[in-house]
Amino acid sequence: MSNSEEDFNFAYLDEQTKRMIRRALIKAICIPGYQVPFASREMPMPYGWGTGGVQVTAACLQETDVLKVIDQGSDDTTNAVSIRKFFERVAGVKTTENTGKASVIQTRHRIPEQVLSEDQILVYQVPIPEPLRFLEPRETETRVMHALEEYGLMHVKLYEDISINGEISTAYAYPVKVNDRYIMDPSPTPKFDNPKMNFCSAIQLFGAGREQRIYAVPPYTKVISLDFEDYPFEASRAEKTCEICGATNTYLDEVVIDDKGTRMFSCSDSDYCNSQKS
Amino acid sequence: MTNPLPFFQDQSKDAARAFRIALKAMAMPGKIQNFQVIDGLPTPLSIAGATLILVFCDFNTKIFLGETFRNKNVEDWINFYTGAKISGDKNVDFAVGHIEELLPFHEFPIGTDEYPDRSANIVIENASKDVKSFSLNGPGIKETLHVELPEKIIERESAISFPLGVDIFLAKENFVMGLPRTTMVET
Numbered sequence: 424m425s426n427s428e429e430d431f432n433f434a435y436l437d438e439q440t441k442r443m444i445r446r447a448l449i450k451a452i453c454i455p456g457y458q459v460p461f462a463s464r465e466m467p468m469p470y471g472w473g474t475g476g477v478q479v480t481a482a483c484l485q486e487t488d489v490l491k492v493i494d495q496g497s498d499d500t501t502n503a504v505s506i507r508k509f510f511e512r513v514a515g516v517k518t519t520e521n522t523g524k525a526s527v528i529q530t531r532h533r534i535p536e537q538v539l540s541e542d543q544i545l546v547y548q549v550p551i552p553e554p555l556r557f558l559e560p561r562e563t564e565t566r567v568m569h570a571l572e573e574y575g576l577m578h579v580k581l582y583e584d585i586s587i588n589g590e591i592s593t594a595y596a597y598p599v600k601v602n603d604r605y606i607m608d609p610s611p612t613p614k615f616d617n618p619k620m621n622f623c624s625a626i627q628l629f630g631a632g633r634e635q636r637i638y639a640v641p642p643y644t645k646v647i648s649l650d651f652e653d654y655p656f657e658a659s660r661a662e663k664t665c666e667i668c669g670a671t672n673t674y675l676d677e678v679v680i681d682d683k684g685t686r687m688f689s690c691s692d693s694d695y696c697n698s699q700k701s
Numbered sequence: 702m703t704n705p706l707p708f709f710q711d712q713s714k715d716a717a718r719a720f721r722i723a724l725k726a727m728a729m730p731g732k733i734q735n736f737q738v739i740d741g742l743p744t745p746l747s748i749a750g751a752t753l754i755l756v757f758c759d760f761n762t763k764i765f766l767g768e769t770f771r772n773k774n775v776e777d778w779i780n781f782y783t784g785a786k787i788s789g790d791k792n793v794d795f796a797v798g799h800i801e802e803l804l805p806f807h808e809f810p811i812g813t814d815e816y817p818d819r820s821a822n823i824v825i826e827n828a829s830k831d832v833k834s835f836s837l838n839g840p841g842i843k844e845t846l847h848v849e850l851p852e853k854i855i856e857r858e859s860a861i862s863f864p865l866g867v868d869i870f871l872a873k874e875n876f877v878m879g880l881p882r883t884t885m886v887e888t
């Protein structure tokens with residue numbers, strides 16, 4: 424039998440690689456927020472295209488899955504479409520744009536607006552997994568800081584932010600503390616999405632390809648955004664209404680809609696937006 | 702062992718399905734999940750125990766076997782299907798046995814401060830024997846669960862100092878339940 428499709432193992436990766444990733448995933452679930460090292464493989468797409476997320480998805484996918492892939496909330500970007508097509512081809516899974524119908528959702532930069540369920544897995548593509556990286560570039564040192572729970576510098580950084588800007592200006596990749604222990608980078612999601620991680624019903628898995636790290640948050644786990652008593656965390660969003668569906672509670676993108684530069688606010692989560700207008 | 706595989710007919714797809722069940726077991730501790738039934742296993746290995754070995758073990762893995770599992774059939778089976786090394790000591794990645802053969806748990810690797818993931822996964826076989834009711838809380842548990850666990854499970858405390866610890870799968874026939882180090886087990 425000779426068919427180009429048959430040349431791939433199910434879900435692209437060989438069994439041994441998947442086993443290695445699966446061992447890392449189990450440890451990640453057992454130690455919420457801790458970054459498990461793994462031996463990242465070359466994938467048929469460049470770094471920055473979510474190779475970490477793709478490997479996690481490949482290690483998780485089963486035949487009966489329905490996969491959704493979003494990039495900045497949209498199912499239609501080149502990145503989302505190419506990852507979706509890749510898994511249609513190598514795993515033969517069904518795909519969907521409907522959040523509620525997906526069993527596995529791979530995402531870059533957003534958490535869907537629709538509340539997720541216990542039967543869903545959310546896989547995040549992570550460029551920089553280490554939340555302490557900008558305070559301490561050396562991996563050996565950040566590992567010690569996590570081991571000793573030495574997180575004072577992180578609070579100092581956020582507080583400096585307040586003294587300079589009058590508020591915490593970090594808008595993306597806003598650090599969280601998981602299960603009262605590890606400080607974790609939620610990937611470059613807007614901080615508006617942070618509260619969705621707390622006590623989420625779905626399994627949340629994070630894959631960083633270039634940095635070779637996997638981490639996870641099990642369902643029903645405490646995920647708290649770092650803040651201060653006098654400057655409590657705020658899940659901010661543009662104080663506007665979606666001009667397509669009228670939603671007032673979603674994360675909005677400001678998009679240019681014509682060549683005169685006219686701008687419009689609309690839901691970043693395109694599936695949610697479509698489901699609201701009727 | 703020239704007979705066709707009696708299980709994992711399509712290794713890739715069966716392993717994927719089994720992994721998802723194992724993942725769910727650890728992600729939602731205290732809830733019983735069930736693996737697909739397979740046969741042709743060497744006694745006294747359960748379907749759940751054997752499936753977990755197939756999903757997680759290969760030639761990079763060292764396995765500790767409890768006394769009653771140390772027989773030629775089990776060892777040949779593990780060797781043939783996974784290539785994993787059977788270890789005489791408890792410095793392993795994976796352990797399978799009856800609870801009393803595995804105690805004390807703290808003799809297994811519990812990880813290091815910097816690498817708490819370098820710790821053992823332990824499969825407790827025949828986990829419905831000598832049970833007692835416990836309440837479970839922690840990540841993955843929505844509301845306090847009351848479940849029957851081997852009464853000696855309480856000895857796992859000595860092997861846990863979060864984030865260090867061992868992670869346990871309770872196995873019986875094709876049923877599996879996860880008990881990660883994060884789960885608080887109380888009488």
Ligand SMILES: [Zn+2]
Binds near residue numbers: 665689690695
């Ligand atoms: Zn909208």
